[in-house]
Amino acid sequence: MPLRGDRRSPEEWVLDIDESRDASPGQAADSRTEMVRIEALGFLEEAVRDCGGDPEELLRPFGLTTAILRQRNSMVPYRQMMALFHHAARTLNCPDFGLNLGKRQRSVGVLGPLDIAMRNSATLEDAFRYCADHVHAYCTGTRFALSMRSVRRLQRTP
Numbered sequence: 001m002p003l004r005g006d007r008r009s010p011e012e013w014v015l016d017i018d019e020s021r022d023a024s025p026g027q028a029a030d031s032r033t034e035m036v037r038i039e040a041l042g043f044l045e046e047a048v049r050d051c052g053g054d055p056e057e058l059l060r061p062f063g064l065t066t067a068i069l070r071q072r073n074s075m076v077p078y079r080q081m082m083a084l085f086h087h088a089a090r091t092l093n094c095p096d097f098g099l100n101l102g103k104r105q106r107s108v109g110v111l112g113p114l115d116i117a118m119r120n121s122a123t124l125e126d127a128f129r130y131c132a133d134h135v136h137a138y139c140t141g142t143r144f145a146l147s148m149r150s151v152r153r154l155q156r157t158p
Contacts, residue, residue, distance in 0.1 A: 037139065
């Protein structure tokens with residue numbers, strides 16, 4: 001959390017928090033840049049407007065525009081997206097901004113082909129297995145595994 005009078009950009013605030021959490025004491029943070037599909041920002045414009053904000057103004061400090069949000073199959077750095085959500089919640093005085101955005105995205109799904117394949121899987125187990133095998137196509141930083149214990153629970157569920 002930035003101190004009052006801190007003149008760093010909004011994305012620097014969150015990067016500092018994330019990097020310190022990711023790094024071991026005395027060790028630099030992981031330098032890899034994990035990416036996420038732009039569809040993760042679907043409905044952002046509407047959510048920002050509902051909170052009384054201007055989407056272009058909110059995106060500007062991150063080098064993003066509303067036009068970029070419409071470029072299918074584009075990727076953005078995961079940390080940049082998280083910083084944007086944090087900035088939106090603070091700037092718009094809307095602490096549940098991410099939840100509101102997720103609620104809007106729920107009906108259409110933002111996982112692209114992964115979402116379609118999972119929804120059309122024969123069983124819940126098949127959907128989870130497909131997700132575990134292909135989630136990297138949506139977000140390079142996401143890791144998902146299905147254990148045999150979880151599979152047994154799925155098989156017992158009526």
